[in-house]
Amino acid sequence: MKTIFEKSVAGREGCWPCDGLAAEAYIPKELLREEEIGLPSAGELDVVRHFTKLSQRNFGVDGNFYPLGSCTMKYNPKFTEVVAAMPGFTRLHPVLPQLKGAGHLCQGALEVMYETERLLCEITGMHSYTLHPMAGAHGELTGVMLMAAYHKDKGNEKTKIIVPDSAHGTNPASAAIAGYEVISIESRDGIIDPEALREVLDDKVAGMMMTCPNTLGLFEKNLPEIVRMLREVDALLYYDGANLNAVMGKMRVGDVGFDIVHLNLHKTFATPHGGGGPGSGPVGVSERVAPYLPISRVQKLEDGQFFLDYDYPKSIGYVAPFYGNFGVYLKAYAYILRLGGTGLTRATENAVLAANYMRKRLEKHFEIPYNRTCMHEFVAGAVHQAEKGVRALDIAKALLDKGHHAPTIYFPLIVKECIMVEPTETENKATLDHFVDDLIAIAELTEADPEAVQKAPVTLPVTRLDETLAARGMVLTEDMGS
Amino acid sequence: MIPADLKYAKSHEWVRIDGDIATIGISEFAQEQLGDLTFVELPAVGDTFEQGAEFGSVESVKAASELYAPIGGEVVEINEELEDAPEKVNESPYDEGWLIKLKISGEPEGLLDADAYKALIESEAH
């Protein structure tokens, strides 16, 4: 499909034509750009048709089952968009509450922030939250910065952070970027082995980052012991909230001893992923870590008024220009109000039910390396299929031809030919069955005609794309390359 | 393919010693494991490395791997053709796909001969 630049016609007016006003009247010529920019000149219908056609070349939850493991692609309720589009929110300039005596002009927005923080505290059992981090990985970095501030304030000399081998790649990357040495420990039988932890645990360890349930979809049942071990060396326990959808109402990370947690509101709390963002990654902390939270923090006065407080001398400072992705956590707030405590618990229960149901239905057809009760997701391995030359990648592509988005593949790294399935609670049984049936059919086709699977996809606008050519040729804009 | 006249590091670099000049590359096994290379990052002429130090990296679409000096020395030449043609490392790892030449300083330790290297990769493959 041609790009909008290729469709551009010089001189064609967009929805707002130029009236010939000259900037030279105000700004000396030597400070102005001379040449044309090369932005598209297209009529409004040209633009509408171009982007409508582009959208039709995309899978999304609205149109396709999207069981992308670890990403919690649940349905995004439409009413939350109505909330986020309310002019009372969209028109608010972020510096408004910084003007003396103007806090009363944005009480509604401050209340949303305060209430969202209180709800997240109750859902996860943490003492306080910051809503500022703008995505999960950003929350992780904030969390590790909090860890560093805590230890520095206590005079602890800590240099290392422990990360299990099943962790998301962002965990070690966040720890390293904050200046820590990353120590990886091997899992045993799919979960953290307290013995392996004991071997690397010493008083240089600042903390450990873990996901629970972990990326294999398994619950870390040694959690209480792990908490005790870390407490002994004054190390903090960090909870990667990517998989919170598995435990709402069943476990609160604060109660079991986590000190820092980041949530992915775009996963658990149903805000749309938008093709890779914007997300929102609030960070919750235990009481002992609260003094270090980013500023500003929203507070409620006795008279019910809300204000922003910047007076936290131990704070790590500013991780966002203002208060984070307000327009995103506003939707999550609306979603939580809609579901309530019972609804959130039901979401978790049905997410776990769906994952186990699919796992059980698939166990005769695919290797399930940890075939026991899983939480909200499970991993399968295409090891039998690989013997026929059909790899996890091929199966993923064949699923696209059937109209499903593929599961996550080749992650976690510790499972061979890994296929990681997270159905979520919002898909009906017919959809789950349809997907399982299609996956079984692909396994059967692998036996009969492996080449057919290797050729997939054949029903989409493009067949497999040459990633090596892309990386070598490096054509990143219309102006690069030949 | 493991040429008998070369020495190998456990991190899969090979080294060919000619007087006080060492030519360095990565093994057939290493390039196969990485897949089609898309980028080779090399040091500048004049940089010096101890044995075992990181001197660059190679990237494919799905993997990246650091390169470690199998022998210490000063860089006297780099294979500039790899900038535009990283595939040479895949096509000809022991010849046209060489990476750098070092002026050797000090004796290398713990390098493997072809047989020992063959044993190493056989054990890694299992």
Place this chain on the structure above:
Amino acid sequence: MPYVPHTPDEVREMLATIGVGSIEDLFAEITEEMRPQSFDVPEGLSEMEVLSKLEGMAAKNATDRSSFLGAGFYDHYIPAAVDALTMRGEFYTAYTPYQPEASQGTLQAIFEYQTAVTRLLDMDCSNASVYDGGTALYEALMMAVRQTKRRKVVVSEALNPIYRVMLDSYTSNLHLEFVTVPHKKGKTDIEGIKAAIDDKTAALIVQNPNFFGSINDFTELFTAAREKKALSIMSCYPVLQTLLKTPGQMGADIAVAEGQSLGLPLSFGGPYLGIMTCTKKMVRQMPGRIVGRTEDTEGRTGYVLTLQAREQHIRRQKATSNICSNQSLCALRALVHICSLGEMGLKRAARLSIERAHLCAEKLTAIDGVEMLTNGPFGNEFAVALPKNAYEVITKLTERGYVPGFPLGRYYEGLENGLLVACTEKTSEEQIGILAEMMKGALR
């Protein structure tokens, strides 16, 4: 329950397939000691009830004031097509394009976004965006530190102070040396910055127009930096960049911008858009997603995420950044905004904004005691010195329905009387007239 579709019969069937008696059996590994001590989340509401509650909260925000606030974040007009197109579920409810064949829409859109912003800033390469202008600046700084292997950074005090405090926070554990070169009555001190650059300097960071609205040509400064092998980082304002000399022309190595002004509502601070561009030489230091053009097995053009070996999911602790999400949908909004207005429309928005700001400056400085704080060329924002504390004036005018600008005293000691005033094409001449009248009254 909302959004959980299973009937009781289906639940029973599924449990039977699994071979357990109840859903609770699936949570057996969460032992009693790990169960919640409380879970006091209020009961759910109907859609109608939630909307009504939130409408009530939105009504407590005063968005009916005429506002001259800017400070890096501007209220430009957004064509209706932007919402209509970007709200399409195929874009809206997709994830990061890990399966390129099923994500050509997102991928091609990002490719077009990369093309649009590199042309706008006149740079070689762009990534698929980062969180916001401030984190873009932090990532740019880290690119420079990695590339040069140096640790000193020279920052103009006329860089948006909101970003300066962010840079401080992010780098507090990283042992970097910051040299902040004071502004000169709101102007970027080019000579001072030049003098501060030495052969230990990784990068200099400047902004155009700077926080006070003042416009510069940094060509000479960037040339001087290059002689010391230091990198030049410039933060800019995309709408005005349609008219102003570009970072590319000036010789910047990395150019970043807050992309909010390209089709994103103010929304109390986010979500926004971090635009990041650089020279081709720097592209491997770039954080985050990048889309490249390629071919499929039939030779057809297609798009994929590329140069992924830089990223956290492959490199883990050795990655260029920990960033995973971009602001994909915000980047899409910016692209649709640019395309809807077109090159001419975007230039018109910039020109009108500049025109209104100059009219506003003229009217305000005609008032006794009000002077330009920063002299010289400016765009759609300018700084004036009032004869009394700016906070007081702001409070007074805001009560009457006009927010006259941002108090410079919040970030700059000694500028307590300084007021930063911004206009866009949405600011009417009538509003400017009323502001001037009110100001006159407030200063009397």
